[in-house]
Amino acid sequence: MPKTNRKLTRVVIERRDSTGETYTQARDGVLATLTLPETERQAHAFAAAVALRMAHAGEDEATARTSVTEIREIAEGYGYTFAEAQAGYDDPRNQVMCTTCGWTNGMVCPECPGCGCYNGQCSGWRHDEFMDDDERRARNECPDCGGDSTNHYDCRCHDEG
Template structure:
């Protein structure tokens, strides 16, 4: 089988899986868009994705447009297909809680306000789990720091307040 037919089949299957169309409908749609210039093809695909989100997710047109743009960004940023990015986007655990720290609903801490902005103040296990290694090391240093001289109280290095006697 020629490579072009395999590629066409893959694209048709991807469209069928992401849109819910039958294989024949998806193939007709792909073949119809193949004759269009690239910019028109992308515009057509974008409009189709917006219409599908409106129909299946019950979103209004501006919300669906924003969602499709975000899904395209996620797909491009991670090297995913549109369908994979859409699955990730629609997962309620991936809903963004905080623009500042980037925490999502699955990361929410039950012991504080819930977001990563509280890493320095909350001692909840979620904060340690989702911290960068640098943040963990900084928190550990702050916890072991002598309040009087700033030395390490864990092993008493550089702590001049520790009584050697």
């Protein structure tokens, strides 16, 4: 049981707003789940989150279960609340646009057709921004000596003459 009525009221209002239940139904549901053991409470919360994803995101049950599991992992991994993790998960900028390179919609390169797989006719500034150090080193490596061909650091092939 929450230590104060104010805390209980906040939880009930949050549930009412997210589920569409009346205040009394939400309060009864919150009070019923508070008396459950922790494992059953977690199972109830998971089932409620799946039902909400099905209702509000329009996902089928299998997709909703997968989504809730991924959102929960994000929340636990980064220390976010479930609502914060869900907002990030549903943000269109975070949707994967290319399964080959893993780029999301927020990483789109404005100079080329889009993702990290293509880097033929653009300056590559956006590609460099999202490359890890090994990829960047391999891209800028001199084919003859292995030095950095962009600034000629450790490149023995560059004529300083």
